[in-house]
Amino acid sequence: MPTSILANVRRGETVESAHRGHMIAIDGARQTMMSLGEPDVVTFFRSACKPFQAMPFITSGACDALGYSDEEIALACASHSGEARHVRIARLMLERAGLSEAYLRCGSHLPFNEKEAERMQRAGEYPTQLHNNCSGKHAAMLAFAKHIDADLGTYDSIDNPVQQAILEMIALFSEIPIEQIKTGVDGCAAPNFALPVSAMAKSFMNLISPPKTFPDEIRDACARIVSAMTSFPELIGGVERLDTMLMQAADGKIISKVGADGVWLCAILPSEKWPSGLSIALKVEDGDDRRARPVVAVELMKRFGVLSPEDLPELSPMLIKNRRGDVVGRIESAID
Numbered sequence: 001m002p003t004s005i006l007a008n009v010r011r012g013e014t015v016e017s018a019h020r021g022h023m024i025a026i027d028g029a030r031q032t033m034m035s036l037g038e039p040d041v042v043t044f045f046r047s048a049c050k051p052f053q054a055m056p057f058i059t060s061g062a063c064d065a066l067g068y069s070d071e072e073i074a075l076a077c078a079s080h081s082g083e084a085r086h087v088r089i090a091r092l093m094l095e096r097a098g099l100s101e102a103y104l105r106c107g108s109h110l111p112f113n114e115k116e117a118e119r120m121q122r123a124g125e126y127p128t129q130l131h132n133n134c135s136g137k138h139a140a141m142l143a144f145a146k147h148i149d150a151d152l153g154t155y156d157s158i159d160n161p162v163q164q165a166i167l168e169m170i171a172l173f174s175e176i177p178i179e180q181i182k183t184g185v186d187g188c189a190a191p192n193f194a195l196p197v198s199a200m201a202k203s204f205m206n207l208i209s210p211p212k213t214f215p216d217e218i219r220d221a222c223a224r225i226v227s228a229m230t231s232f233p234e235l236i237g238g239v240e241r242l243d244t245m246l247m248q249a250a251d252g253k254i255i256s257k258v259g260a261d262g263v264w265l266c267a268i269l270p271s272e273k274w275p276s277g278l279s280i281a282l283k284v285e286d287g288d289d290r291r292a293r294p295v296v297a298v299e300l301m302k303r304f305g306v307l308s309p310e311d312l313p314e315l316s317p318m319l320i321k322n323r324r325g326d327v328v329g330r331i332e333s334a335i336d
Contacts, residue, residue: 003285004036004335007292011320011329018334019292021262021284025304026201028209028276033304036335039198043283044184045170046192046259047079048200050137051207051225052173053190056165057140058221062147066096073228074235075136079258081238082111082131089235090130093139097146104129105156106138106188113238134188136235141166141190158183158191167193172214173203187260201281204267208255208277226269229255242294242315246301249311254301261287264297273305280304291331294318299333 003020010016022037054076057063063073072093080086094100108127110117120127129135138156145155145162155162170193171178186192195203208226210219229236233247236257243256246266250256256266262284270277280300284292298316301307320329 002038006036006282006284006296006334007331008334009291009320009329009331016329019284019286019288021282021286021292022197023280023282023296023300024198024201025278025280025300026198026205027274027278028205028270030202030205033278034300037285039201039281040196041283042182042194042196043263044186044192044194044259044261045200046186046261046263047134048257048259048263048265049170049193049203050077050079050134050257051229051255052169052203053137053166054140054225055169055218055221056162057144058224059215059217060144060147060165062144063140065147066143068093068096068143070224070228071232071235072096072136072140073224074232076140077225077229077257078136078236079133079241079243080136080235081113081116081241082109082127082133083113083116083238086136086235086238087128087130090135090139093136093143097139097143099139099142099146099152101129103142103152104132104135104138106132106134106190108132112241115239132188134186134190138188138190156190163191167191170195170203172218173206174199175202175206197281197283200263200265201279204255204265204281205277205279208267208269208279226255229257230269242297245312245315246297250301250306253306256297258289258293260289262289262293264293266297266300268304268306278304291318295331295333296335299335303335 007019024039025034150161182194210222237244246256264282266280268278294315317330317332
């Protein structure tokens with residue numbers, strides 16, 4: 001398949017390596033504003049689909065019945081860093097549903113936040129499933145399962161009513177029929193969904209500007225999710241995480257959601273420059289999360305007028321240092 005170079009890694013002035021991939025940006029009228037590589041390539045949505053995985057939790061009435069806050073809605077959409085605040089909110093989400101960490105089926109890992117991970121290791125503390133970056137998503141799934149009396153022990157199974165409701169939401173927002181959506185198992189053990197990158201872009205456009213044909217409860221849920229994400233960007237990722245950095249720098253103008261293996265989704269909310277909004281979907285072909293994705297995301301936000309040229313200088317470009325701390329190169333966007 002054709003690909004485009006998204007970012008170059010330079011040592012001195014020589015390109016040492018390059019990251020290729022696919023990208024598309026569409027406006028509310030489905031006009032393509034920018035396209036790179038092959039936007040119809042099929043890949044997994046990964047964690048970028050979390051707003052849609054949280055959708056049935058809200059539309060079913062579980063969210064309101066159990067009294068969840070906007071912070072908890074934000075964490076349901078998050079790939080959080082396992083910071084103390086993230087863990088506390090995830091625990092509270094379970095407690096509201098009368099459940100405990102033992103019901104989670106996402107597995108455990110050390111926090112993405114390096115300082116918290118180092119603190120835990122020095123203190124001899126072991127991570128729990130609450131530290132998992134997907135614990136908020138799983139807590140919302142469990143609350144939804146309990147609300148509809150689905151089996152709590154298999155809430156992460158594709159055959160469970162929880163996951164079938166999520167699959168329906170993925171199909172609705174991506175405009176891809178259910179029978180054409182292939183599924184796999186994500187890193188957190190929940191089902192994930194393979195779609196064209198272009199369909200992912202459509203899904204975020206439908207999230208920020210849901211069609212009038214959508215049921216009222218879905219349109220209302222869209223507004224709540226967008227509001228929660230923009231109000232609490234520090235919960236969507238965390239300290240020095242791309243989603244949080246972009247949304248804080250954009251100051252309420254965008255929603256941003258990364259996914260593993262080089263996936264990034266972003267929607268620019270309707271504005272004077274983009275009256276119907278703008279949706280961007282990116283896939284770094286080699287799955288890079290730390291080099292190509294940040295510099296390309298920042299470059300696109302500047303090109304589309306969301307950020308100024310001076311914003312997020314640490315990511316535009318990213319500097320390469322040697323073991324001594326000397327700057328020896330840079331990672332920079334290759335988008336023409």
